[in-house]
Amino acid sequence: YTDWAWTSFVVFSVSQSTMLVVGAIYYMLFTGVPGTATYYATIMTIYTWVAKGAWFALGYPYDFIVTPVWIPSAMLLDLTYWATRRNKHAAIIIGGTLVGLSLPIFNMINLLLVRDPLEMAFKYPRPTLPPYMTPIEPQVGKFYNSPVALGSGAGAVLSVPIAALGAKLNTW
Numbered sequence: 001y002t003d004w005a006w007t008s009f010v011v012f013s014v015s016q017s018t019m020l021v022v023g024a025i026y027y028m029l030f031t032g033v034p035g036t037a038t039y040y041a042t043i044m045t046i047y048t049w050v051a052k053g054a055w056f057a058l059g060y061p062y063d064f065i066v067t068p069v070w071i072p073s074a075m076l077l078d079l080t081y082w083a084t085r086r087n088k089h090a091a092i093i094i095g096g097t098l099v100g101l102s103l104p105i106f107n108m109i110n111l112l113l114v115r116d117p118l119e120m121a122f123k124y125p126r127p128t129l130p131p132y133m134t135p136i137e138p139q140v141g142k143f144y145n146s147p148v149a150l151g152s153g154a155g156a157v158l159s160v161p162i163a164a165l166g167a168k169l170n171t172w
Helices: 001-032 036-055 070-084 088-112 117-123 147-171
Strands: none
Touching: 001 036, 001 088, 001 147, 036 070, 070 088
């Protein structure tokens, strides 16, 4: 649980912080309205609650989908924009830093309250996919000693120096 949870937490923290800051700053700079980030975060939160409801309707437990906590970080971004109204670069740098530092903390508190998602995933397996959507297991290492694979690998490696030599010979 710890390895993949930490990785996904970091990836989601970076992506959600970036999504909030870029979207909200874009709207704030072009509209000039200080409450735009909170409004933007509220809309994203509502969309996530709708998705959570859809998963619940499919029979998954209510805490299977975690709604990210965007609104407090967005309020910090709005306060920063209000405080640095004359300096848009300061709003971006200071506000972006505040969001980048606060959003992972709020989401970590949120994630600590959730049951083990991996256990939930095995307890509630996804529905059976139709045959045309069934993933094919990758054939890793199957052609490792194949002469075709060795020849194509050697050809790929040698093609760069041969192309460079051809270009060099062509200039004479």
